Amino acid sequence: MWKSILALLVVMVVISIYTLQTPSRKSEELSLTSVVERFGAVDSVYIAVVVDNHRDPEGRCLSAWGLSIYVETEGVRILFDTGPDPQILLHNVEVLGIDLSKLTAVVISHEHGDHVGGLEAIAEINSSIPIYIPAGMSLYTKRWILDxxxxxxxxxxxxxxxxxxxxxxxxxxxxxxxxxxxxNLANRGLVVVVGCSHPGIVNIVEKASRELGAKPYAVIGGLHLPSSLSVVRKVMSELKRLGVEVVIPIHCSGDVAAELASKLFGFNMSREGHVCSSILFRGG
Known part of the structure; x- marks a missing residue:
């Protein structure tokens, strides 16, 4: 009898744990995507740094540790990551003239709070917008986003x-x-937008180029590099070897990365490496 009771308790505990870990299904079922269709190319792409920890020299936007990048090209409007705080996101998009209600999609690079915190603001404005997340994201964070x-x-x-x-x-x-x-910028190559590059920026760029069949042209976002000059120099050299011509290291990239990007790729921190900065890439 005691064995039966113990077995029943174990089953109940397992069910409870599963319930706690499984995302709420208040929204529609999560969809799995794994298709590379015909890629195509665009003639230009506008990119604005909506949230970053590097201050705006003109004091227009609020800075915070985190990242959010706005991408617009040929009718497609994407917010890549959302920063750590809804109010900071709302303030900065207003300054930049970005209408969150007209977004085509939100793409989340990874689940860290300084990249997903602003989702609350977007949910209040446009809860029907597609939110693209990594399939490997934790069940806890998936449930939070659905809720x-x-x-x-x-x-x-x-x-x-x-x-x-x-x-x-x-x-x-x-x-x-x-x-x-x-x-894919016509006659130039891929503009790769990254969050923190935890898997390694070279690995990400190589994967993008290999699977999309295009040369990498530019990289913008957090590179998550150490302060070791030799290590950063090696990474920058690898990016050059892959064909990268533009590197804009923001967020968690580090001062050494910014310095080397300036020397090797013409990066200008005051022009393009802070919150509220923007750049227009044109095809060749």
Whole structure:
């Protein structure tokens, strides 16, 4: 009898744990994507740094430790990551003239709080917008995102084209699991947008180029590099070897990375390496 009671208790505990770990299904079922369709290319892409920890020299936008990048190209409007705080996100998009209600999609690179915190603001404005997350994201964070009320949360497994010339680069493990965004600029190559590059920026760029069949042209975002000059120099050399011509290291990239990017790629911190900065890439 005692064995039967003990067995029943074990089953109840297992069910309880599973219930706690499984994301709420208030929104529609998570979709799995793993398709690379015909990629295409765009003639130009506008990129604005919405949230970053490097201050705006003109004091227009609020800085915070985190990252959010706005990408617009040929009718496609994507917010890549959302920073740590809804109010900071709302303030900065207003300054930059970005209408969150008109976003085509939100792409989340990885689950760290300084990249997902602003999702609350987006849920209040437009809960029907597709939210693309790495399939390997923790169940806890998936449940939190679903509970915000979004009706379409899409788990991305492999590299997936989401619009002509625009693709999500499938997840790599850092930890945590992390994905990137790539825009194919006509006659130039891929503009790769990254969150923190926990799996390694070279690994991400190589994967993007290999799976999308295009040369990498530019990299913007957090590179997560150490302060070792020799290590950073090696990474920058590898990016050059791959064909990268533009590197904009922000967020967690580090001062050494910014200095070397300035010397090797013409990076200008005061012009393009801080919150509220923007750049327009044009095809060749």
């Amino acid at each position: 915000l009320g979004f009706s379409k949360v899409v788990e991305v497994v492999n590299t997936t084209v989401i619009a002509p010339g625009v693709a999500i680069v499938g997840q790599l493990y850092g930890p945590p699991y992390e994905q990137a965004l790539a825009i």
